[in-house]
Amino acid sequence: xxTKVLDRAIVSAHKEAIVNDSPKTHEDWEIGMAAHQxxxxxxxxxxxxxxxxxxxxxxxxxxxxxxxxxxxxxxxxDCDPNEVYMAIKAATKCxxxxxxxxxxFSGAGATVTHPEHGDHxxxxxxxxxxxxQRSLDAEEREMRTQD
Numbered sequence: 725x726x727t728k729v730l731d732r733a734i735v736s737a738h739k740e741a742i743v744n745d746s747p748k749t750h751e752d753w754e755i756g757m758a759a760h761q762x763x764x765x766x767x768x769x770x771x772x773x774x775x776x777x778x779x780x781x782x783x784x785x786x787x788x789x790x791x792x793x794x795x796x797x798x799x800x801x802d803c804d805p806n807e808v809y810m811a812i813k814a815a816t817k818c819x820x821x822x823x824x825x826x827x828x829f830s831g832a833g834a835t836v837t838h839p840e841h842g843d844h845x846x847x848x849x850x851x852x853x854x855x856x857q858r859s860l861d862a863e864e865r866e867m868r869t870q871d
Contacts, residue, residue: 749845753852756815762841763857764793769811771851775801775828783827783836783854793854798834798846802826808853824856 750759757768764784778800783793805825812820829836832849846852 745840745842747842747845749847751847753846753848753850755850758816759844761793761836761838761844765855765857766836766844766846767812767816767853767855768850769808769815769828769853771830772801772803772807772811772828774804774807775851776803778802778827783829784856793836793838793841795829796835796837796843798829798831800827800829803828812853812855820855825853827854828852829854 748759750757753768755768755770759766781795781800783795783800803826805822808825808828809820809822812818812825828851830849830851833845833847834852835843835845837843
């Protein structure tokens with residue numbers, strides 16, 4: 725059986741283009757709902773009792789352009805990662821890693837901007853947990869996926 729070789733230009737011209745950089749407004753943002761912005765996942769949860777105001781409004785650590793997930797409006801909080809973990813599990817029935825939890829934000833109209841991914845605006849005044857995407861390294865240890 726012969727294998728047909730396709731011209732790279734033809735394949736490129738017809739490939740599926742996935743673009744996820746348009747702004748998103750979350751009119752309905754109920755507990756358990758989730759949204760993605762690059763390597764971050766936002767999950768609507770009940771506000772943790774441990775929430776304390778956070779001055780740094782960049783939601784992902786780092787100095788690269790990919791790390792620039794910034795809360796432009798709304799309030800950011802640092803929280804006990806275990807409490808955030810339990811709130812996410814209660815809201816979604818999903819297990820997430822404790823290693824990359826601890827920041828939440830809230831406020832009517834809270835908006836997270838990013839130079840490459842579409843901005844996300846959250847209309848209702850709900851609490852949103854920030855979850856970092858993670859991968860496994862060569863030794864199968866969890867590590868944060870960076871944008």
